[in-house]
Amino acid sequence: MTGTTLTGTIWHSRIDDAPVAMAAAGGLVAIGGAGGTAWVLDASDGRPTATLTLPGGLLDLAFSPDGVHLALTGPLGYALWTAATGHTLVVETTRWSARxxxxxxxxxxxxxxxxxxxxxxxxxxxxxxxxxxSTVTDLVWLRDGRRLALTAYNGVRCHERHRPDPVAAYTYTGSHLAIAASPNGRWLCTGNQDASIHIWRTRDATELTMSGYPGKVSRLAFDDTGRWLAADGAPEVTVWDFAGKGPRGSSPRMLRAHDGVTALAWRPGATATLATGGAEGTLAVWDATAGTPGRSRTTRTRWELDDQVTALTWGGRDRLLAATSDGAVRCLAPGT
Structure with missing residues (x-):
């Protein structure tokens, strides 16, 4: 199916690169290409409004909560862009800037x-x-921006504002690829090169490892309630339930729609709605609370796109934005 005939399509655009990251806020959508150029589109119709470039390539981008500023990171530095003026401040280094x-x-x-x-x-x-x-691979804010947690080789380090030295450290030997924190800061989780998820309860550093994934876990995210954690690492998306005392001794819900998971994005709010993308070009939307723990299930809300899904984000509760490796960008109304 082509982008213009997908059920629920609001608009369809294209960039001249392979998308690697996407963000939406303040009526704007930013799509970052691997080559270092970011395209800023009007979220209402997909019309291009600006382009900017980060020398050396692009790895990640993120809007400020109000959509006024955009941060870009890449292999050779980072940049800040201001929507109102179109000004871009580039800080070039020789250091890897992942997030x-x-x-x-x-x-x-x-x-x-x-x-x-x-x-x-x-x-x-x-x-x-x-x-x-080692090189920082991911980071997350806790306590409404009062504490910063970062992950690198052998674990997680937490910093209070304006304090260079860590105030807490959570150790687990190995390469940590991604970090997620529950909104209340109770749980810290990392996705790891050794095909596991490692979990700490921050109040007492109680640890738990979810192992046995077929591949490395490089994407994981909590929903806005902090109850549900979604992760890749297998053909199924696994969704762990953190209610009560957490997932110890439980099995995850297993969502099967892809040959390989390439993107995850929770719908904003307390909806437990998860969008996932796959290497074969499938896009799916799930009620993550449905189904039986430990059993695989499929979804009826599914699209077949033209290429691998490389980035997903929500433009509010009613619009899902998906980018594929051929440069296509789609805004869809999931209708769930």
């Missing part, structure tokens, strides 16, 4: 090699973490 995460409309953290730099919207550095044991 950007906003703590508030005026403050963003960017991975910068083995450290994380926290910047104001003018690019001024507010503070920086002490070096981690």
């Amino acid at each position: 950007a995460r906003w703590a508030a409309p005026d403050r963003v953290a960017v991975a910068d090699g083995r450290t994380v730099a926290v910047l104001g919207v003018d690019g001024r550095e507010l503070w920086r973490t002490a070096p981690a044991p």
Whole structure:
């Protein structure tokens, strides 16, 4: 099926690169291409409004909560773009910058090699973490932006604002590829190269490992309630239930729609609705609470796209944005 004939299509656009990241806020959608160019589109109709470039390529991008500023990260540095002026401030380094995460409309953290730099919207550095044991692979804010957690080799380090040295450390030997935190900060989870998810309860550092995945776990995310954790690492998307005392001794819900999971995105709010994308070009939307733990199930809300799904995000509760490796960008109304 082509992008213009998919059921529920609101608009269909295209960029001149392979998309690797996407974000939406403030009536705008940003799509980052592997080559380093980011396209900014009007969220209402997909019309291009701006382009900007990060030299050396692009890995991640993130809008500030109000959609006024956009942070970009890549293999050779990072950049900040302002929607109102179109101004782009590029900070070129020789260090790998894997992620950007906003703590508030005026403050963003960017991975910068083995450290994380926290910047104001003018690019001024507010503070920086002490070096981690290896390159920072992912980061997340806790406690409404008062605490920063980052992951690198051998575990997670937590920093309070303006304090370079960590105030807490959670150790698990190996390469950590992704981090997720429940909104209330009770749980920290990492997806790992050794095909596992490692979990810490932050109040007492109680640990739990979910192992046995067929492949590395490089994508995981909590929904807005903090009850459900979705992860890749298998043909099925696994969804763990963190209600009560957490998932110890339980089995996950298993959502089967793809040959390989390439993207995950929770719908905003307390909906437990999850969008997933696959290597073969499938796009699916799920009620993550349905089904029986430990058993695989499929979904009726499914689209067949023209190429691998490389990025997903929600433009509010009613619009799902999907990008595929051929440069196509679609805005869909899931209708669920």
